[in-house]
Amino acid sequence: MTTKQTRKASFRDGVNLALDEAMAADPRVIVFGEDVADGEGGGVLTVTQGLSTTYGTKRVRSTPIAEQAILGAAIGAAVAGGRPVAEIMLNNFLRVAADQLANHAAKLRYMSGGQTTVPLTVRSICGAAGGFGAQHSEFLDADYAHVAGLKIIAPSTPSDAYHLLRSCIEDEDPCLFLEHLKLYFGGAKERIDTSAERVPIGKARVARSGRDVTVVTYSQTVHEVLAAAGTLAAEGIDVEVIDLRTIVPWDETAVLESAARTKRVVVAHETAVPFGVGAEISSRIHEELFGELAGPVRRVGSAHVPVPFAAGLEAAYLVGAPEIESAIRAAVAA
């Protein structure tokens, strides 16, 4: 494993390495989902490649295309003492099994008065990239953020993908781990220090320090915000970028500390603004810092429409650096 620690890793590599090392470290960890075993290609995007060869098809299983069966099996195995990592290929398909995730995984602990717990990790690809259209491109952050009993993690870098996936697998609660499609293809590679202290769930990171305005974001949108921050730096606007990494429970302490310092805040995420995660973050900032802010918290997201197919329309739909720059300028002008 020493070699794995030193080579440059993509986001996909980070996820694969986390699964590999988690399975090596703990025989309770099992992996299943559509096509995840090597006989079926190690996942449609090869994210789970090699696992079934190393750990066997008893612990790494390809499943039928049956999302309720997948999540149900994961829930039962988790309650019984396993550490299942279930893959639901795409976010949209979580809706096919929403009953298992929202009615059961999230609630069994509470409904049983704490007698049972569901240490389950659900991995799923989120986000729009490459023209997959309305039913293969969604990012279901807000949908599940409102369900009590779930944790939602959406990293933006290979290293965070590694550390946070391991944290999810070790966590006692059901975790929804969202992997943005674009990060597999477009993200930068980096060295992953697997011996470093594990990144905990619920802890944000400062992706860029700045004085003038705080932008709160997560997942792929972190990179759009960093690009915008680079552009604005040339105009003399110094942007602080907070990568939440965990959506539920989000790091309110880190966000409020930064907001109190810069007094201007923008929340940027890939999903649409209405009823989105940004609404909650914005409200909490206003509730805590209303009199101290230089202006209202701004929100920026993608269009509130089904994700369109045509490349130009998809690009127009997606929140990107230009929209984020506009929101930041508006916040700074206040």
Next chain:
Amino acid sequence: MTPPIELYRTMFTIKECDDRFWTLMQSGQIVLNYYSPRGQEAVSAGVCAALRPSDYLVTTYRGLHDHIAKGVPLDALWAEFLGRVGGTCKGKGGPMHITHPESGLMVTTGVVGSGLPIANGFALWSQISEDDRVTAVSFGDGATNIGAFHEALNLAAVWKLPVLFVCHNNLFAEHTAYAAGTSAEHVADRAAAYGIPGVRVDGNDPLAVRDAAAEAVVRGRAGEGPTLLEAVTFRFRGHQFGDDGAYIDPAIFASAQERDPIPAFRSRLLAEFGMPESEIAGVEDEVRTAVRDAAEGALAAPEPPAVELHTDVLATSLPGGAA
């Protein structure tokens, strides 16, 4: 092998609890969303007699008969049904979510069909960890028309999971008669679609249920995969408390009453097994006392303290986080 009198004890306990809940609701002493198992006692008694205490059971909101048959202690069960301190789930689950892992009662779901995929998960972990357990899951005939049923049977068959799928076919899906909502003549016929054994049994005969379940359990433990067991029975008290059963043909109801499993099995204990009347009456008296004590204990117990509202949501809450 569980002696017949013990099967009867289980069945009579279920009936006695049901009667007592019914009386308390009718008199207005308690308010419950209550789904009576009256008439289905033999199914649970038979299935659980074929299981070991360590085996798992997943059930559904009409679950009182399963809870009792699997061995959930009456005191904790009653307290949970009434939402009181001392309940299995601290009063936070209620009748539709009874959970008691010590008895192997792992999940009670309020969603039709949702228990089947979860039962597969328990069985999957048994298969992987080689703990020699079998998981049984109960559901009604209505659940055999929902997608989760089909996904679960297919996966269990493909992975040869040690699962016993137990359909309590009480002839009605809520208010809809079996044939009006189900394409297959018999639920057990559906097993053929998944290449697994489908067994149809008289659900009013606890011995027939026990024997059929025992065969399926042997298959499951031997690694030969799941079985679909259809136990044909009836529910005498409608879908839920307040249901007048107007949609049930009186002739069907009357015919079902003639096959009421409690008096029928009691007669068999006397005639077929030569049990003395005094012994049966003695068991009934013991049950009445135990149920009365559990009911009185629950009625006297306080409601959960307000602090329970926020506990048990997550196993690990995180400092600095606002979940």
